[in-house]
Amino acid sequence: MGALMLQGTGSDVGKSVLVAGLCRAFANRGLTVRPFKPQNMSNNAAVTADGGEIGRAQATQAIAARVAPSVDMNPVLLKPQGDRSSQLVVRGQVRGTLAAARWREGREGLLVEVVESYRRLRADSDIVVVEGAGSPAEINLRGGDIANMGFARAAGVPVVLVGDIDRGGVIAALVGTRAVIDPADAAMIHGFLVNKFRGDPALFDDGYRAIEQRSGWRGYGVVPWLADAVRLPSEDAVILERPRGRYDGRITIACPITPRISNFDDLDPLRLEPGVALVMVPPGTPIPPADLIVLAGSKATIADLAFVRAQGWDIDITAHRRQGRPVLGLCGGYQMLGRRVADPDGIEGPAGAVDGLGLLDVETVLAGAKTLTRVTGTALGARFEGYEMHVGDTAGADTRRPIGRFDDGRGDGATSADGLVTGSYVHGLFGLAAQRAAWLARLGAAGSGPDHAASIDTALDAIAETLERHVDVAGLLTLSQTAA
Structure with a gap:
């Protein structure tokens, strides 16, 4: 036509x-x-x-x-x-x-x-x-x-x-x-x-x-004004007018906004949960008291890791963990949580290596072909589906406690010995209602939304x-x- x-x-x-x-x-x-x-x-x-x-x-x-x-x-x-x-x-x-x-x-x-x-x-x-x-x-x-x-x-x-x-x-x-x-x-x-x-x-x-x-x-x-557009995945920019305080009766999930934050639409299913206040933390602002801190993906892990430190967010995240509260890293955020991130081939910039936040006993080497694949599996006793999209391999003792398993038997991500810090390479992890509910249950809340695909x-x-x-x-x- x-x-x-x-x-x-x-x-x-x-x-x-x-x-x-x-x-x-x-x-x-x-x-x-x-x-x-x-x-x-x-x-x-x-x-x-x-x-x-x-x-x-x-x-x-x-x-x-x-x-x-x-x-x-x-x-x-x-x-x-x-x-x-x-x-x-x-x-x-x-x-x-x-x-x-x-x-x-x-x-x-x-x-x-x-x-x-x-x-x-x-x-x-x-x-x-x-x-x-x-x-x-x-x-x-x-x-x-x-x-x-x-x-x-x-x-x-x-x-x-x-x-x-x-x-x-x-x-x-x-x-x-x-x-x-x-x-x-x-x-x-x-x-x-x-x-x-x-x-x-x-x-x-x-x-x-x-x-x-x-x-x-x-x-x-x-x-x-299309009010239903808020239920579509985010694309080009993080909307900073998110709730910034703690809400009585609501779970607070905080995510700092780094300069090269990527795939922050991973958090959209959580944002749409009525029992959740998703706080996108802008630069110049401390990470507020939260039930969960999420480090989202990054297009430049090493540069964003330096930014996290420059903002003092590394101190906030460490204090949060010391209070017995969980931290989750997704893709680039997962890499930041480890002991070291190496870029021997200069994929993100000058070749070199930097210390990570040290909250997971893993190390990441940014090398090799980019992983681009759709995945399905089980984590926290519930099904998930999504995709991997990253450069680099992450290995270390904490990968022996994967956050979940793909249907092909591979483990995904890592968990610290005390269970408070986890990392995953799965984008779209919270899309299925049962998987989202399993995460919220760990925070003492109940998920009530549908599968994100159905909402879209x-x-x-x-x-x-x-x-x-x-x-x-x-x-x-x-x-x-x-x-x-």
Whole structure:
């Protein structure tokens, strides 16, 4: 049938959620749908069935489309691992590390592979729903662009521009984008959506008409605030407006926010538990009294370990453990909890080794090929399913007390002799309700939520239903048919 691309007036205007909602809405109409994002930048990723990694949002969008995620859905993924460098993942596999300047010079060469991935999806579906990155209004980045208009023009995909009314200035953002971009780029935009509206949409009728008149584009709808989006996995940034105090009758789980924190969506199932207060601890803030401290994954374990010490969080974590309270490390966080982390090949930066926090009797060597695999198994007497996505091997006495076992018989992670400190390489560990309940039981609480996958699916249906009421979905399908 065709293809449709959503671009935004800026980052965080809700493109990912709208693409997911449209994927579900189109799938509900009986169409074969595929999501696609040419280029993503995120340290939250998912492992695909074909043995690669893609951005978390595209994996969620695949769920919305009721298809298995594939590497073609996000052919270029940048994973920041330093202030000026990122790991480059192409079609699911690591292709090296790029400095920011080299990326701007070399990205155009990836356009051929990006379009090839898109064409494969297009051949296998009725409609491809494409998500842009950032904004086409960032005209300083237009040269060599593969994420927005560079892709749209190369592939001949019509564009709908998304503006965020909640942040204010949506009229200027939409009309202003029209004013600053190249006329040939502007010709690819056929309409707009106003997103995140709170209140009566009729109050914006005059503004809506003003955008149509000043831009020359037609409006496809005003999308209300999608409260169900909170149940979708986190992707690009940690929302700092988490509960920061202890709540009577609630279990407090604290997670410090390191500069290269990754796959923090592992904690989403806990955040949605009504009996849990998940505290994301920002830099400059001590770790508060908590029932459990979690060290999440990291794209740069050694650098984030140094940051933990610079913040004094290592002292907070040690004091927490001395009080007889548990600590859990996930992936990079697990590596930090050991006695030593070595990087002999300079994978994360200069070659060398550093002392870990010393709370687990294990050592990690960052070497070898990246592990990318889906896993299932049992931990704490309950089933789990998830994926491994890490570089390095961890060994030591505490691995003789694995936190769980995979179905192939291998042990996962490690447990300290006193049982208070544990580490695991499994992302998505808390997804199944029974596994989550087993962890909460150790903290003296009861889990009450469903499997996280079921919660996501329910949220996607609710978002799709809202879009069907407030967006001209039929008009978007008609527009998609104009794709080359």
